[in-house]
Amino acid sequence: MKSLPRGRHGLSREFVARNQLDRLLDSIAESLHEHGYDRTTVSVITAHARVSKSDFYRHFQNKDECFVAAYDDAVERLRREVTDACAGEAGWTERVAAALGAVLAFLAREPARADLLFVEGLRAGPDVYARFQKAVQSFVPALREDAPVPERGSAPGDGVAEAVVGGTASLLSRWILAGESEELEARFPEIAEFALTPYVGSDEARRMAARAA
Amino acid sequence: MRPALPREFIALHKRNRIMTALAELTAEKGYEATKISDVVKRAAVARKTLYDNFSGKEDVFLAAFDMTVEEAMSRVEESCAAAEDDWEGATEAGLEALLAYVAEQPAMARLFLIEAQSATPAASERYEQTVRRFVEMARRRLPHEEPLPKTLDETVVGGVAWILSQQVRRGKAEEAPELLAELREFVVEQYRAPAKEGAGKHR
Numbered sequence: 001m002k003s004l005p006r007g008r009h010g011l012s013r014e015f016v017a018r019n020q021l022d023r024l025l026d027s028i029a030e031s032l033h034e035h036g037y038d039r040t041t042v043s044v045i046t047a048h049a050r051v052s053k054s055d056f057y058r059h060f061q062n063k064d065e066c067f068v069a070a071y072d073d074a075v076e077r078l079r080r081e082v083t084d085a086c087a088g089e090a091g092w093t094e095r096v097a098a099a100l101g102a103v104l105a106f107l108a109r110e111p112a113r114a115d116l117l118f119v120e121g122l123r124a125g126p127d128v129y130a131r132f133q134k135a136v137q138s139f140v141p142a143l144r145e146d147a148p149v150p151e152r153g154s155a156p157g158d159g160v161a162e163a164v165v166g167g168t169a170s171l172l173s174r175w176i177l178a179g180e181s182e183e184l185e186a187r188f189p190e191i192a193e194f195a196l197t198p199y200v201g202s203d204e205a206r207r208m209a210a211r212a213a
Numbered sequence: 214m215r216p217a218l219p220r221e222f223i224a225l226h227k228r229n230r231i232m233t234a235l236a237e238l239t240a241e242k243g244y245e246a247t248k249i250s251d252v253v254k255r256a257a258v259a260r261k262t263l264y265d266n267f268s269g270k271e272d273v274f275l276a277a278f279d280m281t282v283e284e285a286m287s288r289v290e291e292s293c294a295a296a297e298d299d300w301e302g303a304t305e306a307g308l309e310a311l312l313a314y315v316a317e318q319p320a321m322a323r324l325f326l327i328e329a330q331s332a333t334p335a336a337s338e339r340y341e342q343t344v345r346r347f348v349e350m351a352r353r354r355l356p357h358e359e360p361l362p363k364t365l366d367e368t369v370v371g372g373v374a375w376i377l378s379q380q381v382r383r384g385k386a387e388e389a390p391e392l393l394a395e396l397r398e399f400v401v402e403q404y405r406a407p408a409k410e411g412a413g414k415h416r
Contacts, residue, residue: 122330122331122337123331123334123337124331125245125331126243126244126245126331128331129330129331133378133379133382136375137379150402156395156398156399157395159376159392159395159396159399160395160398160399162372162375162376162379163369163372163373163375163376163396163399164372165375166371166372166374166375166376166378166379167367167368167369167370167371167372167373167375168368168371168372169371169375170344170367170368170370170371170372170374170375171364171367171368171371174367187364189362190362190363190364190365191362191368193362194362194365194368194369194403197402197403198398198399198402198403201402201405202402202403202405
């Protein structure tokens with residue numbers, strides 16, 4: 001993100017503050033990705049963001065507060081991408097495929113935020129971990145909405161939806177941890193097959209996943 | 214001559230009490246807020262006894278984690294082994310054993326499924342290793358007919374771990390056995406061999 005012109009520029013104070021905040025949130029995600037948590041100091045974050053330390057402390061009390069804000073921001077960005085991708089899709093299968101595709105595309109495009117969401121966030125203590133699990137769980141109702149009932153057996157319940165969403169999340173975090181976030185999109189068919197199987201059966205899921213890829 | 218066994222027995226019992234106390238306190242207020250003084254009080258042992266057995270709080274945590282994982286895993290393995298020839302039956306038996314363990318030991322299950330992931334870096338490393346052991350168990354025990362996704366064992370284990378952690382987080386560990394039918398279907402359907410017609414057409 002570009003820094004603003006110095007000196008008199010006629011930009012509103014809110015605009016400047018918002019721009020600084022965005023730069024700080026970008027910066028901490030990138031610093032964590034490059035240097036890890038311990039070496040991501042306030043000095044590193046502010047230097048990279050080209051924001052003064054006193055401006056940093058206007059927004060946050062400390063690094064951890066900035067971390068949490070960046071975490072929430074990354075969740076929000078991911079959610080927005082998924083919502084937008086699903087908006088044009090009428091059918092359940094298409095919606096699930098669009099959502100999954102959007103998640104993978106976002107994580108591949110933003111490796112620093114992928115790391116923040118799925119790797120750093122899991123190590124940053126109970127508060128951030130609670131955010132991770134809440135974010136993952138928030139996809140459960142969307143998955144269940146209008147879900148088809150498989151030929152054998154009854155409609156999968158909340159437990160199955162949780163297993164699909166949680167299983168996907170744990171696989172994503174494993175790949176991202178292995179430094180493969182940029183190749184995530186190639187993994188679409190196997191995750192789609194896993195996600196669709198409880199609802200349409202494994203044969204149909206395999207066909208649908210191949211078709212949607 | 215003093216009998217050696219009872220003393221060892223008492224020592225082991227005290228170790229267990231310390232680990233159980235830590236698990237309970239962690240479940241109640243989180244790892245960070247749990248102090249050694251709370252643990253010795255809850256376990257009703259001397260502070261010195263704790264330090265004779267463990268180097269500190271993290272050591273107690275990791276020992277409790279290892280104990281609960283070994284217990285859960287051996288129960289699952291034994292139940293699966295009893296249904297050796299039938300993978301669907303073995304899946305059900307293994308899941309049933311796991312769910313029963315969660316219901317029986319809610320505090321330990323919480324430490325294993327939730328707290329370990331964020332307590333300390335060593336704990337999350339241990340958690341990861343455990344997940345891999347369960348993945349290997351799935352790989353060994355479940356049928357792998359082409360063309361199942363290569364990562365299926367990981368997603369399935371991750372999914373089961375996630376459901377259980379949510380169940381425990383909601384304070385419903387005791388009702389975990391009610392998830393059996395759903396979990397069984399979830400796992401079995403993922404490994405079902407492709408139907409004859411149209412199978413294998415898409416890689």
